[in-house]
Amino acid sequence: MKKSIIAILAVLAFVAAGLMAGAAWAEKTKSGEVQDSFKIDNTKTFGTLTKSPVEFTHKKHTDEHKVKCDQCHHVFKDKKNVWKEGDKVQKCAECHKSPKQNEGEMLSLYNAFHKNCRDCHKEAKKGPQKCDDCHPKK
Ligand code: HEC
Ligand code: HEC
Ligand code: HEC
Ligand code: HEC
Numbered sequence: 001m002k003k004s005i006i007a008i009l010a011v012l013a014f015v016a017a018g019l020m021a022g023a024a025w026a027e028k029t030k031s032g033e034v035q036d037s038f039k040i041d042n043t044k045t046f047g048t049l050t051k052s053p054v055e056f057t058h059k060k061h062t063d064e065h066k067v068k069c070d071q072c073h074h075v076f077k078d079k080k081n082v083w084k085e086g087d088k089v090q091k092c093a094e095c096h097k098s099p100k101q102n103e104g105e106m107l108s109l110y111n112a113f114h115k116n117c118r119d120c121h122k123e124a125k126k127g128p129q130k131c132d133d134c135h136p137k138k
Contacts, residue, residue: 027059030086031069034058045093045109051135054117065127072116 026033036059043049061067073089074081096112097103107115117134121127128134 029069031073031089034089036060040113042093042109045097046099051131052138054113054134067120071120 027036037055037057039053040056041049041053061072062069069085070081070083073083075083075087092112093109096107096109098106098108100108100110102108102111118129121129
């Protein structure tokens, strides 16, 4: 009896520590919570991935690389980005639905990511630009 109570307490302590670590790790933005760094993985849209998922340093991009939220997040109205900090953030794939082929003027998910991420690194001449820098060989 006593042993099982100790076992339950041990499990509870473990879960609580896990939750606290999780809370400290996730960044609270005005637009909601997001992990400081995470793997971008759109297996749902791409089907099986042919490249390794990209580790994206979300917090570092805003804090250290000084990239503004609206350089990546947008909602276009009459060709103008009306998204502002505090507004909800949708997944890129919710709008860029087609995996590889653009649909009219709407970039495919593949092109949306590469245009946003790689073009900035190319222009800035910093940050990963080669395939394997973002998609490390497994
Ligand atoms: C360099 C690009 C970039 C910058 C700058 C950036 N984000 Fe993000 N953010 C992303 C990407 C990519 C995702 C993941 C989207 C996906 O999975 O489709 C994301 C996800 C999020 C999410 C989680 C959405 C969800 O439901 O999963 C929130 C909230 C968020 N960002 C808020 C912000 C805020 C607020 C700022 C500015 C302080 C910001 N972001 C700056 C690229 C960026
Ligand atoms: C609410 C819908 C929506 C979401 C969510 C969205 N996009 Fe877009 N995106 C659009 C639309 C619409 C356009 C076309 C704008 C135009 O040309 O008038 C566009 C254009 C773009 C462009 C080309 C224009 C530019 O700014 O350079 C890139 C790159 C892009 N999106 C990347 C992304 C990425 C990366 C994400 C996720 C972080 C994302 N988009 C999330 C709707 C969305
Ligand atoms: C508007 C500019 C801009 C955009 C957009 C952008 N980045 Fe970056 N990124 C940078 C800069 C600046 C660095 C830092 C380069 C350095 O100092 O070596 C960087 C560095 C990185 C690094 C190296 C790790 C780090 O944080 O130092 C990775 C990985 C990366 N970016 C992935 C991405 C991905 C994935 C996206 C798209 C979702 C993205 N970036 C969008 C500017 C940008
Ligand atoms: C700056 C970072 C960056 C660079 C450089 C980059 N990619 Fe990507 N790529 C991404 C991101 C982010 C995604 C979306 C990842 C996801 O959802 O798994 C992606 C998705 C893909 C996908 C679709 C998903 C899959 O695994 O099948 C392919 C294919 C791909 N990239 C190939 C390439 C090739 C080839 C190059 C070099 C010519 C390249 N990428 C360079 C960031 C990058």
